[in-house]
Amino acid sequence: MTVSTAHSTGGWSVVREPAPEAPSAVFEMECTTCCHSSGATEDPQAAQAWAVRHATASPAHTGFREIVHRFWRALPADRGVGEG
Known part of the structure; x- marks a missing residue:
C-alpha cells in the first residue's frame, strides 16, 4: 500500500x-x-483565526x-x- 492508500481488500x-480539483483537506x-463554527475552509489558519476572534468576543x-x-x-x- 502507498501512503495515499488507506485500505485494500x-x-x-x-x-x-485523485481528482485534481479536490482539496487535500477542509478544516x-x-x-x-x-x-458555532468557523465554517469549512481549505486554510487551517483561517479556521484557527476564527477561534481566536470568537474567544475574544466571548471570553x-x-x-x-x-x-x-x-x-x-x-x-x-x-x-x-x-483512469478516472
Whole structure:
C-alpha cells in the first residue's frame, strides 16, 4: 500500500481522492461551548483565526474542536488511480 492508500481488500482500494480539483483537506473549528463554527475552509489558519476572534468576543468560550475532512474514493483494485 502507498501512503495515499488507506485500505485494500476484496478487489477494492480506498485511496486519497485523485481528482485534481479536490482539496487535500477542509478544516473547521467549532466552539465546544455554543457549537458555532468557523465554517469549512481549505486554510487551517483561517479556521484557527476564527477561534481566536470568537474567544475574544466571548471570553467564556475557550474550548474548540478541530474538524478535518479528507476526501477518499473507493476504486476497483484493477483500475489505476489515473483512469478516472
